[in-house]
Amino acid sequence: MTEDSGRDSPAGVGSKRHRLFWYELLECARRGHRLEGTSAAQVRNKDAVLVKDFGDGLHWHRCLRCDAWLPVRPAAHPDREFPPERQEIEIPLRGKPLRDRYVLRLIALDRLLHFLVLGVLSIGVLAFAHERGRLSGAFYRTMDLLQNGIGGPTGRSGQGLLGELSKAFAVRSSTLWAVGLILGAYAVLEGIEAIGLWLTKRWAEYLTFVATTVLLIPEIYELAEGRITPTKILTLIINVAISVYLLVAKRLFGLRGGGQAEAEEKARDTGWEALERVLPGPPQ
Incomplete structure (x- = not known):
């Protein structure tokens, strides 16, 4: 599926780059679509990234998370004349930052x-x-x-x-x-890690990486001594995967540009630039 193949689809979802798993769709299934300007009386040309009016009695609103376009009847009693300005809108997490939040919460x-x-x-x-x-x-x-x-x-x-x-x-x-x-x-340490990771705090990523990496030493030693069980092997695999993910994907200790590159990636995937870069269209 190409970037433009979804422009004429009813939902416009196909315009996004094909991925095996869409965290945006999962999040919208859990929490509902993020639509803006549904209570506005009129739609301007400058609002095209959010909502479009084709004169068919419906306003087509774009979900700011998954990029689907949904038809909504204009409010019978609008509480504002136009959709909100960009500075009034908080764009939800999408792209890699949203995926990272799911992975961190799993950890x-x-x-x-x-x-x-x-x-x-x-x-x-x-x-x-x-x-x-x-x-x-x-x-x-x-x-x-x-x-x-x-x-x-x-x-x-x-x-x-x-x-x-x-x-x-x-x-x-x-x-x-x-x-x-x-x-x-150690239980308190694990509890602190759990809270920090659930809130996607950067310090929790460092704390979890250090604590997990230190524990790899006795785990590998036990396996080397011949005390091998399926549970120990599974635990080692999980902890290695967590350490590699935090180090590489989360760019700890300056790896792959460090925290600055992480912040730039988040801004690139969740800012207005990302919405304009991936601009599917509703049915014509």
Whole structure:
């Protein structure tokens, strides 16, 4: 499909460069089209980028996000004479900036999951450290009774699950508190990343890149030592993909022009220049 192939289509959507996935269409499906000047009484030639009047009793309005042209009957009781001027209009995100927001929010959901899991683990470890003295006696009495009932060994030298739990009760309290606090701090870090990425903050992109890259070291080490599981491989792939995306696509640390190039790209894709550059037409 070419740039001009959609000029005579009812929606005019085909005028955009062909893409496998249109984030603009997804956003419009979720939030509705962005039309301006629907309550205006008259349409001027200078408003052609927003709305056109062909004298057929309809005003054809252009969605500022997905570029579709939609027929709208003029308001019976208009509240303004002409459509708003350009300085009155806030153009919605479109193009690469909109795609980046979807990707960053997907990463934010991943970080939110980490926050919840680590938070629960931290609370569990700290609660265990606080109540270990009270739980220890009841734990061993219960396990001895269970193992006596099936003719197994008694005491603290049990194997399997009993042995692992015995090790947990044998760990020093100071170690448990340290582990719980570290898990809690990491959970807070993941929560901060999630909030910053959801709000598409630049500092959150740097924070997430650094935190994710640092964690690649122990993940690769575990795999190199032979402790390979499908979950660990999937986690490594996801974290590598996140790191590469943030570094390359978001131009961190000055890569590919850095933050200035990022800002210029956003202005190019979401400003009036972008709307005029891709100007589909409604049915003639």
